[in-house]
Amino acid sequence: MPSKKYDLVIANGRVIDPALGFGKEAHVFVKDGKIAKIEKESASITREMKSLSDEQFIDATGKLVVPGLIDIHVHLREPGREDEETVESGCRAAASGGFTSLCCMPNTTPCIDNQETVKFVQDRAKNADARVYVIGAITKGRLGVELSEIGDLVNMGAVGITDDGTYLQDAQVMRHALEYAKMFDIPVMQHAEDSQLCDGAIMNESYESTRLGLRGAPPVAEEIAVQRDISLCRLTGGRLHIQHISTRAGVDAVRRAKAEGINVTCEVTPHHLILTDDEIGKAFNTNLRVNPPIRSEADREAVVEGLIDGTIDCIASDHAPHSEEEKDCEFDKAPPGMIGLETSLGLIKTYIIDKGYLSWADAIAKMTVNPARILGLPGGTMAIDSPADIVIINPDKKWTVRADKFRSLSKNSPYIGWKLNARVEKTILGGRIVYEV
Numbered sequence: 001m002p003s004k005k006y007d008l009v010i011a012n013g014r015v016i017d018p019a020l021g022f023g024k025e026a027h028v029f030v031k032d033g034k035i036a037k038i039e040k041e042s043a044s045i046t047r048e049m050k051s052l053s054d055e056q057f058i059d060a061t062g063k064l065v066v067p068g069l070i071d072i073h074v075h076l077r078e079p080g081r082e083d084e085e086t087v088e089s090g091c092r093a094a095a096s097g098g099f100t101s102l103c104c105m106p107n108t109t110p111c112i113d114n115q116e117t118v119k120f121v122q123d124r125a126k127n128a129d130a131r132v133y134v135i136g137a138i139t140k141g142r143l144g145v146e147l148s149e150i151g152d153l154v155n156m157g158a159v160g161i162t163d164d165g166t167y168l169q170d171a172q173v174m175r176h177a178l179e180y181a182k183m184f185d186i187p188v189m190q191h192a193e194d195s196q197l198c199d200g201a202i203m204n205e206s207y208e209s210t211r212l213g214l215r216g217a218p219p220v221a222e223e224i225a226v227q228r229d230i231s232l233c234r235l236t237g238g239r240l241h242i243q244h245i246s247t248r249a250g251v252d253a254v255r256r257a258k259a260e261g262i263n264v265t266c267e268v269t270p271h272h273l274i275l276t277d278d279e280i281g282k283a284f285n286t287n288l289r290v291n292p293p294i295r296s297e298a299d300r301e302a303v304v305e306g307l308i309d310g311t312i313d314c315i316a317s318d319h320a321p322h323s324e325e326e327k328d329c330e331f332d333k334a335p336p337g338m339i340g341l342e343t344s345l346g347l348i349k350t351y352i353i354d355k356g357y358l359s360w361a362d363a364i365a366k367m368t369v370n371p372a373r374i375l376g377l378p379g380g381t382m383a384i385d386s387p388a389d390i391v392i393i394n395p396d397k398k399w400t401v402r403a404d405k406f407r408s409l410s411k412n413s414p415y416i417g418w419k420l421n422a423r424v425e426k427t428i429l430g431g432r433i434v435y436e437v
């Protein structure tokens with residue numbers, strides 16, 4: 001009788017695990033929801049050789065086998081806007097994008113600023129298709145005035161804090177947030193856009209915003225916000241994480257701070273790596289309206305440089321679902337945000353890897369081990385005994401982004417109709433297949 005030594009074997013794939021410095025053909029063995037071993041023998045194995053049933057054996061010849069991706073910037077909209085996304089639908093979207101872990105933002109209704117709301121989201125995520133880690137609000141109601149009970153949030157399982165959607169404008173409150181967060185060894189994640197400079201802004205302040213007559217958010221609003229928080233981080237010895245960085249000056253400030261040894265990390269979205277503000281006037285596609293706004297070509301080039309030289313630690317989608325009714329309006333009336341979980345990997349392959357900016361291994365590091373380290377999350381590697389969170393990628397499969405194929409409840413993507421060059425084949429969460437094409 002065939003022994004059931006393993007629950008799942010993924011054979012003959014190119015295994016890339018940047019955390020292990022591993023990148024070659026190998027077989028991955030899963031037992032009891034964990035990685036049991038990675039066998040490096042070059043000879044291929046077949047189902048028969050290992051006495052495995054069809055379900056237990058995946059032939060990954062020609063495919064990449066990498067740790068489940070981690071997205072540390074996702075809006076799940078629950079509680080409050082279950083018409084736009086739920087924990088369940090967001091996790092289904094994550095699985096089809098190759099993500100097995102995500103961090104959800106607290107700008108829900110009500111806001112995630114206490115233990116009950118953290119627990120509510122965690123409960124919703126119990127049987128979901130991805131692991132959900134909650135980010136709590138820095139301030140009560142995200143109003144920027146009074147700190148949330150940060151210890152309570154952490155005790156309930158929050159892994160970081162942010163007032164994302166708005167900048168925490170009060171420097172004194174931010175200073176205290178960094179001091180408290182330091183006691184619990186969590187980062188303060190900042191949406192770094194000075195609110196006063198960006199008041200009423202619709203797009204990047206540039207020649208284009210003038211031409212279109214739309215109020216602009218100046219890049220200096222990010223520079224000022226990033227620099228102030230780096231100074232407060234230096235002062236407090238806390239940990240600062242800059243969310244969705246988008247400008248040359250912002251990247252330069254982080255680069256200098258890192259060289260000085262300040263504890264700062266940052267993320268970039270695929271849209272800030274790929275899109276520029278001259279797209280807006282072409283069709284006034286409201287899905288191009290995001291905060292921070294898509295910038296000029298010079299800023300786009302600078303974030304790509306920052307990604308390459310390691311100033312930017314990780315890639316995060318800022319998946320921000322909005323309903324069709326809300327987005328089907330004039331550009332300046334639309335709420336900011338675009339969905340991203342289901343297109344991130346394909347975009348990064350097509351516009352970052354295929355252009356020679358990053359190798360597969362470096363791109364995977366920025367979507368696995370690096371975000372895991374920033375927030376102290378389990379996973380991000382296929383080391384022995386790690387959770388068997390794995391994604392199998394067809395690295396050359398061309399596909400077209402289609403609205404009717406999104407698993408997200410919202411369809412607000414500017415990439416509909418785009419052709420991308422890599423596709424998730426299967427996503428495995430704790431040894432269970434949660435997505436396959």
Ligand code: DOR
Nearest residue numbers: 164165290291320336337
């Ligand atoms: O574009 C954005 N949308 N930026 C944010 O910071 C918030 C997000 C949202 O919640 O829709």
